[in-house]
Amino acid sequence: MIKITNLKELNHSTTALLLVCMVMTAFTRLCHAAEGNVLLTQLQTFNNNNAGTGQPVVPWLTVAVRNLGINTVDVALERAESIAGFVAKPEQVGYIAFPDALDSRFISSQDSSILLKTMRLGVAGWTNICTAVDISSRDTILIASQSSRNGSDGGWVRRCHSNDSLFGLGIDEDTSQDAERNHVYEQVSLVTFSKPFSAHFDSGDTSWKMEAGQLSAVSTFNHPAFNHIQFKQQYEVPPVVVILPGSAGPAPVSVRIKNVTNTGFDMRLMEPAGTDDLHVAQIVHYLALTPGIHKLADGTVIEAGIKSIQNLQSGTGIDGTRSWNRIQFQQSQPQTPHQQDKMSTADAARFLTQASFGPTDESIRQLTQLGRYQDWVQQQMELDTNHQLQPTQAYWLKNCPLNEDGDLINSVTEIADTWEASMGRHNLWWQTVLNGKDQLRQRVAFALSQIFVVSDKPQMLENSQFGMASYYDTLLNNAFGNYRNLLEDVTLHPVMGLYLGMLRNQKADPERNIRADENYAREVLQLFSIGVHRLNLDGTLALEDGQPVINYDQKTVQEFARVFTGWNYADVDWEEWIGDGSRVLPMQAVEKFHDRGSKQLLDGFEIPAGQTARVDLEAALDNIFNHPNVGPFISKQLIQRLVTSNPTPAYVERVASVFNDNGSGVRGDLAAVISAILLDTEARNGHKTLPAFGKLKEPLLRLTHLYRAFDLQPTRKEGSFWEHDSCGRGEYPAYVMGDSWSDLSSLGGEIGQAMLHAPSVFNFYRPDYSPAGLAGTNGLVAPEFQLATENFVVNTANLLNYTLFWAEPVTTVNEEGLSWLDFSQIRDLATNTENLLNYLDRVLLNGSMSGQLRAIIKQHLDNPDFQNHDDIQLDKIRDAIALIIISPEYLIQK
Amino acid sequence: MSNHINRQRRKIIKLAMFGGASTLLATQNKLNLIRAALASDYSAIDDYKSLVCIFQRGGNDAFNMLVPLKGSEYSNYQKIRQNLAIPRNSLLPVSGEQFGFHPSMPLSRALYNQGQLAVIANTGVLFRPTTLDSFRNNNLIPPDLFSHSHQMDIWQTGYPSDPSIIRPGWGGVIADKINQANSAKAGLPPTFTLSGTNLWQSGEITRQLGVSASGVNNFEFFSNDPWERSRTRAFERIMQMGSNHPLQAQMQQTLNDTRMRISELKKTLDQGAELTTPIDKKNPLARQLRMVAKLISVREQLGMKRQLFFVSAGSWDTHGDQVQDHADLLAMLDKGIGSFQNTMQELDSKGIVSTNSVSTFTASEFGRTLITNGNGTDHGWASYYMVSGGAVRGGRLYGQLPPMEIGGSNDAADEYEMPAGRLIPDFSVDQYGATLARWFGVSETDLLSIFPNLANFTQKDLGFIS
Incomplete structure (x- = not known):
């Protein structure tokens, strides 16, 4: 049995982790269900060395791997952080692919039965945590290779700790650029053999050999030269050799080999540049295998090969082109049966957590019946949109038919914008996200509202609630449209014009010492499109001379500011009337105030002099839209809002590629981007393969999830829904949550988040926010943790529990009534604790409730005290939900 | 045009040189930190002090907060500021008539005249003494000037933002060290924020504590009342569950810290004395500062010898409607500081804490342009900051009111740019912070490691507090 445990306590004031993962019995976060291959890699040659005698090797190389799939994998030489050294000649990369999650046996030449197991697991950085593999026998041979390249500084896997029965793995880093050896989690392929062996297999006309064992890698203090190693048996052709370096010595180290022959090879411990290359002796584990495609008696297929590769990857701060070489496996591993299974309710619930405002029993059932995610996405994209402005206005008109002068309002265009519509706007949003069918569009608009941020915190927009509703409609309308249109609609919306100062922005007037307002120019570049620094397609920083490259400078901002001059409310005259105009109609150009000079925009693009405000604007937005940063910049943030805080670069690259070209040559197709995000293998399977996959649930999404799962019912009140005097009185529905949370429109101060209220x-948090503690130490960002302050954490929990415990069903018009959760569907279930927990597991935890959490809640629900309660079922339901929604495993969406 | 592009290119390379230095510096700094942590011992501190940061998010227009009064200087100001200029007769002159406060700031003027408030002129994010020449040659100029988020990061950490490195804020690093002086219960940190998570208080180990101005609440529904006891026991067992998921473990830690901290804090605050000094309950800064005063008033019960507080208010980014908006904002700031100082007098007179042991200081990511857009001003660089409290050597302006000239020798604009009066600071935030930190008791060795740019300036103490 193999078990993964964490060994070292962090030198940090965090609680120690206990990582337990038992292969073949239960899979937890670090382990995963079988899927495709594991892959071992090793450089077989030592063709490049520009270093002088006695100097550390340059270029110092290991193997980089990413996109390990069923049929293919990307491989490159990894130069990591070491600056020096040119890869003049290709190196031979040896690779061995096994089926993942293997549990197989074969007989060795010594007539022993050897147990062969494989798995993929997440391994932490060298100075972060030593991820330990708890082995059953001290004889176990473990070979491992890194199978992802999440960290920008390269890295390779190494033993970080060993004693008789514990065996740790860590991702080591070279120190050529800096002293740190922190590293984000990487996926590692691990192959274990129950003891050292050599084996000879004959199957029909093919014969092949394999051996594994321990070797002594000698100290380079005493033996600077390569040391010769003899195989246990003679091979017909030189085998592929893979080695896992040991844990000894304070400096980073890997193992290089060369001269692999039928009988043996040369081996040496190799420290990277930045060290003295003097390393102490250590035990290393090795595996050697005849190249080719082989079958074990039980049908297990093993593929070993050698590929000549010159493609190079380098660490942060290192200049040079980067590329990958794709290896095509000759023999695909058969897909494991579960991949062909039909969608489980757990799968459906997970998907709906990402794509809606929370799964419900009904939406889970509908999706599983539909059977395919893409069909659901397609259906959703075709649904009618639940808009904000029109119903809010109509509702207002019905309730408040008179204007300030007491005259009848004839049409919605005559309604004055006001802060008094705030409750209506929020109420409508809650109705829509809780009950609306167009969940995906609403969820995407919500995500976009956190990128293209406007907020009604400033007074000018607090007084413009219909304008806010109209802005939200702009996001809804463009959610599945083209990014270029979205950018233009946002730019010309008067609410954005007010928020970031483009409205009534005028050309420079030297007489009056006036310059164009730079606010919108700066933020549209920095936050809505490209960001400050140049990015690679995979969202990582692009470097030149080892340093970030700025996309624009102050001069560029000034030039864009001049583009965005001469725009005013659509319905008022610039010079005669400076008061309020329409907060709904797109801004209109007033040429007199537009700067008609030439302008130099991004990447040397120039707008000629003498053009109109509209022509300038179109050209400038095209210039932004076509900047290569937009794809990765926008894609990564959408992924963070919907799926996971720390997408792998490969995931970002796949989505950004779709942004750049939807397959029909169209750039900026957001429908295609959203599909790519949700249908990506990482979105669907990341929780099984990536140790830090997921995100902290946003406070608002915690609310919507619970309210949707148990169909929050508005209370019915007597009086006026609007705070405006002229509005009629009557009966109206409202979401009322408690004493201090009078309604769902005033949550911002309590839980830190409300619609368009950053x-x-x-925004409420920054996409790169990384809290101190485990997330920070592991190089993870976790934006939503910026809201996890003591007051918000407590208030959010109390708000949810207040409704859960105090709100009773009220069907009459009632001033005291609270909005209540409807448990009528599950009352009967609650007579059986297991049934109740199964239901809650499905709708709240995507079927991933841990055995431990289940046991704790079950023990509480089985407490005989419940027999004294008036309503046993209801109280059990409430307690079980309260305990689930405060649990960390619920709070992290995975 | 090619000139422009060449300049961009040059900037990249200059930045590259700087970046390299910074990486080395960072490593060196880490080592220094470790060494300093061994060297400086704060456990013997036996007096009480606290620092209160008042952050004006958005970039305060300091040039309208304080206005020179001298004839030629004022008329020059008026000429530049045009319709945004504050009329001379409405300004509130300080004793000596060196300058006048904005008409919304009578309380600040009074504190200044009483020697309880000092102004630090022309200060900003700066890595080394900088002239227009060194700016144009991009010689160690802070990157991403005029961007809110980037300048806020540098203000609060001393370093440029870098996505690959997580930098602690200087308040947080001070807290990491000075926490030795405290004997706080329940893992209560020295850092309290009334205004959400901020970088300034984020330490290497210290996690700031978030408190609402309205007070502190416990987790309800998980009490030890008999009818809830079994549920609470289950809750506590859930809080002890291990996790191998780093975010999940982080959340668990957050919840556990929160429970422990909040229950201790609430218990202590509930026993604290009532504060009677009146405040404007509609003023968000005054409300936050009132909670700060409450937390200060129970510092003994909390076991605190050193505390750092963070309060803030947004909307200082006055691109439009500046005349009205900025006046409202300054009134909020003025009343906030005024009522806080009055509350400190109350605590002093009750023998709870001396006014000499609490200092407030203002902060903002940058100042604004001298030039206007007709309705407001744009992102600038140098600003003025105010410190107040009994220990402040107030009634003085430190440094000089800068010459106001568009395109002048202190206007940070490249040759190919339209100058806008983004003034180059004279003092660095590192000097400003280090002066406060020295008063707070931070050792000289630690100051040099906490403020990475301090070594580049000869004047390591601006002298406004002792």
Whole structure:
């Protein structure tokens, strides 16, 4: 049995982790169900060395791997952080692919039965955590290779700890650029043999050989030269050799080999540049295998090969082109049966957590019946949109038919914009996200509202609630449209014009010492499109001379500011009337105030002089839209809002590629981008393969999830829904949550988040926020943790529990009534604790409830005290939900 | 045009040189930190001090907060600021008539005249003494000037933002070290924020504590009342579950810290004395500062010798409607500081804490352009900051009101740019922060490691507090 445990306590004030993963019995986060291959790699040659005698090797190389799939894998030489050294000649990369999650046996030449197991697991950085593999026998041979390249500084896997029965793995890093050896989690392929062996297989006309064992890698203090190793048996052709370096010595180290022959090979411990290359002796584990495609008696297919590769990957701060070489496996591993299974309710619930405002029993059932995610996405994209403005206005008109002068309002265009519509706007949003069918569009618009941020915190927009509703409609309308149109509609919306100052922005007037307002120019570049620094397609920083490259400078901002001059409310005259105009109609150009000079925009693009405001604007937005950063910049943030805080670069690249070309040559197709995000293998399977996959649930999404799962019912009140005097009185429905949370429109101060109510254009949290503690130490970002302050954490929990425990069903018009959750569907279930927990597991935890959590809740629900309650079922339901929604495994969406 | 592109290119390379230095510096700094942590011992501190950061998010227009009064200087100001200029007769002159406060700031003027408030002129994010020449040659100029988020990061950490490195804020690093002086219960940190998570208080190990201005609440529904006891026991067992998922473990830690901290804090605050000094309950800064005063008033019960507080208010990014908006904002700031100082007097007179032991200082990511867009001003660089409290050597302006000239020798604009009056600071935030930190008790060795740019300036103490 193999078990993964964490060994080292962090030198940090965090609780120690216990990572337990038992192969073949239960899979937890670090382990995963079988899927495709594991892959071992090793450089077989030592063709490049520009270093002088006695100097560390340059270029110092290992093997980089990513996109390990069923049929293919990307491989490159990894130069990591070491600056020096040119790869003049290709190196031979040896690779061995096994089926994943293997549990197989074969007989060795010594007539022993050898147990062969494989798995993929997440391994932490060298100075972060030593991820330990708890082995059953001290004889076990473990070979491992890194199978992802999440960290920008390269890295390779190494033993980080060993004693008789514990065996740790860590991702080591070279120190050529800096002293740190922190590293984000990487996926590692691990192959274990129960003891050292050599084996000879004959199957029909093919014969092949394999051996594994321990070797002594000698100290380079005493033996700077390569040391010769003899195989246990003679091979017909030189085998592929893979080695896992040991844990000894304070400096980073890997193992290089060369001169692999039928009888043996040369081996040496190799420290990277930045060290003295003097390393102490250590035990290393090795595997050697005849190249080719082989079958074990039980049908297990093993593929070993050698590929000549010169493609290079380098670490942060290293210049040079980067490329990958794709290896095509000759023999695909058969897909494991579960991949062909029909969608489980757990799969459906997970998907709906990402693509809607929370799964419900009904939406889970509908999706599983539909059977395919893409069909659901397609259906959703074709649904009618639940807009904000029109129903809010209509509702207002019905309730408040008179204007300030007491005259009858004839049409919605005559309704004055006001802060008094705030409750209506929020109420409508809650109705829509809780009950609306167009869940995906609403969820995407919500995500976009956190990128293209406007906020009604400033007074001018607090007084413009219909304008806010109209802005939200702009996001809804463009959610599955083209990014270029979205950018233009947002730019010309008067609410954005007010928020970031493009409205009534005028050309420079030297007489009056006036310059164009730079606010919108700066933020549209920095936050809505390309960001400050140049990015690679995979969302990582692009470097030149080892340093980030800025996309624009102050001059560029000034030039864009001049583009965005001469725009005013559509319905008022610039000079005669400076008061309020329409907060709904797109801004209109007033040429007199537009700067008609030439402008130099991004990447040397120039707008000629003498053009109109509209022509300039179109050209400038095209210039932004076609910048290569937009794809990765926007894609990554959408992934973070919907799926996971720390997408792998490969995931970002796949989505950004779709942004750049939807397959029909169209750039910026957001429908295609959203599909790519949700249908990606990482979105669907990341929780099984990536140790830090997922995100902290946003406070608002915690609310919507619970309210949807148990169909929150508005209370019915007597009086006026609007706070406006002229509005009629009557009966109206409202979401009322408690004493201090009078309604769902005033949550911002309590839980830190409300619709279009961020503290600034930088949203409720920043996409790169990384909290101190485990997330920070592991190089993870976790934006939503910026809201996890003590007061918000407590208030959010109390708000949810207040409704859960205090709100009773009220069907009459009632001033005291609270909005209540409807448990009538599950009352009967609650007579059986297991049935109740199964239901809650499905709708709240995507069927991933841990055995431990289940046991704790079950023990509580089985407490005989419940027999004294008036309503046993209801109280059990409430307690079980309260305990689930405060649990960390619920709070992290995976 | 080619000139422009060449300049961009040059900037990249200059930045590259700087970046290299910074990486080395970072490593060096880490080592220094480790060494300093061994060297400086704060456990013997036996007096009480606290620092209160008042952050004006968005970039305060300091040039309208304080206005020179001298004839030629004022008329020059008026000429530049045009319709945004504050009329001379409405300004509130300080004793000596060196300058006048904005008419919304009578309380600040009074504190200044009483020697309880000092102004630090022309200060900003700066890595080394900088002239227009060194700016144009891009010689160690802070990157991403005029961007809110980037300048806020540098203000609060001393370093440029870098997605690959997580930098602690200087308040947080001070807290990491000075926490030795505290004997706080329940893992209560020295850092309290009334205004959400901020970088300034984020330490290497210290996690700031978030408190609402309205007070502190416990987790309800998980009490030890008999009818909830079994549920609470289950809750507590859930809080002890291990996790191999780093975010999940982080959340668990957050919940556990929160429970422990909040229950201790609430218990202590509930026993604290009532504060009677009146405040404007509609003023968000005054409300946040009132909660700060409450937390200060129970510092003994909390076991605190050193505390750092963070309060803030947004909307200082006055691109439009500046005349009205900025006046409202300054009034909020003025009343906030005024009522806080009055509350400190109350605590002093009750023998709870001396006014000499609590200092407030203002902060903002940058100042604004001298030039206007007709309705407001744009992102600038140098700003003025205010410190107040009993320990402040107030009634003085430190440094000089800068010459106001568009395209002048202190206007940070490249040759190919239209100058806008983004003034180059004289003092660095590192000097400003280090002066406060020295008063707070941070050792000289630690100051040099906490403020990475301090070594580049000869004047390591601006002298406004002792």
